[in-house]
Amino acid sequence: MQHHQVTFHVQPGGTLQGEARVPGDKSISHRSIMLGSLAEGVTRVSGFLQAEDCLSTMKAFQAMGVRIEGPADGCVTIHGVGLHGLQAPAQELYLGNSGTSMRLLSGLLAGQPFDSVLTGDPSLSKRPMKRVTDPLRQMGAHIDTTEKGTSPLRIHGGTPLKGIHYDMPVASAQVKSCLLLAGLYAEGRTSVREPAPTRDHTERMLRGFGYAVQREGEVVSLASGGRLTACDVDVPSDISSAAFFMVGAAIAPGADVTLQHVGINPTRTGVIDILRLMGADIEILNAREAGGEPVADIRIRASHLRGIEIPEALVPLAIDEFPVLFVAAACAEGETRLTGAEELRVKESDRIQVMADGLRVLGVDATPTPDGMLLRGGPMAGGEVESHGDHRIAMAFSIAGLRAQGPITIRDCANVNTSFPTFVEIARRLGLSIESDGRPSA
Incomplete structure (x- = not known):
């Protein structure tokens, strides 16, 4: 680029x-591609943000075998492959300037049976990733970063994840979302406590796709073993x-x-x-x-x-x-x-x-x-x-x-x-x- x-x-x-x-909305556009790809059935998105960050997310899922049509006038059609239908990408997944893509995908990919590598542009390559890789490692994920804890992130698939309870040291919707997405693939229940309220787009959209998410006070949690069902999203x-x-x-x-x-x-x-x-x-x-x-x-x-x-x-x-x-x-x-x-x-x-x-x-x-x-x-x-x-x-x-x-x-x-x-x-x-x-x- x-x-x-x-x-x-x-x-x-x-x-x-x-x-x-x-x-x-950028946050909601990213998540519509991620959850639509992992859902069963066809998801239609309108109002999708046709900007480079969201297109980076889209290209990543296309590289993992998901058929996505568009975007045309903000409309995207996603042919979901189900939670276990992604395929190993043939090359590194390049995410441009998008911190959201990198942090959320790191959780989602930690639970896949295949290896993957996440890279980004020089600006994204400086941004801190330990905030997601540390808790993911507690869940059993095998992820390599640079010595500074930055990308490229090398994710070794096929390692079973276990649900954990994580107290977030700093309020971050990206960390919370990353761990909930990993929790879709982790044995048992995954829960995250927020020190302050953060964006809840991931939880809202998971529910929209029919996946049960619990919230009690500052703690949000989900159990693995559910499924996502395609739906229409108007961003x-x-x-x-x-x-x-x-x-x-x-x-x-x-x-x-x-x-x-x-x-x-x-x-x-x-x-x-x-x-x-x-x-x-x-x-x-x-x-x-x-x-x-x-x-x-x-x-x-x-x-x-x-x-x-x-x-x-x-x-x-x-x-x-x-x-x-x-x-x-x-x-x-x-x-x-x-x-x-x-x-x-x-x-x-x-x-x-x-x-x-x-x-x-x-x-x-x-x-x-x-x-x-x-x-x-x-x-x-x-x-x-x-x-x-x-x-x-x-x-x-x-x-x-x-x-x-x-x-x-x-x-x-x-x-x-x-x-x-x-x-x-x-x-x-x-x-x-x-x-x-x-x-x-x-």
């Missing part, structure tokens, strides 16, 4: 108005993608934006709660359910934002939205303080440092701390910022243009395609003055 350099150029000012349906719009336009509408004078069919799973709505605490005008309309997941239309209008102390309980519920929430804080009156977010330092980039560096270029008073940031709102200048190949950083600084006093140039934006390929198009349609030069080549 060679990428040309992609640079975003944003002209200052303007506002956002209109309606948009942002692309499908909600990704609230993490919607968040860019939620913040944009909150900070741009005269803005009024409605985002349609957005997933409002309570484990993901921290961004709504935080923006409301800052004084944002957010209305939840037409709330309904789609495939076990709550969805709604979200209307956001321009408002006067105030700085806040972000409650630590909301941090895990908004972890992917902090790059753009930092932009909201930069446009708010007074001081915003984030603590308890050290996880941000091991994302696609060190999101605390990279956002602080970029905001300082734009003249914002931003002080990084080990587990968060201290921001003082004030005027924003233009300037040239580095996204360090991190899609969420690139999109956050694009939105900053709505309140900047000069043009913003954002370098290294090719990875926006990993999560939100239509970002520039939707942003322009709603009123952001943004140009992208350099075309990524897949």
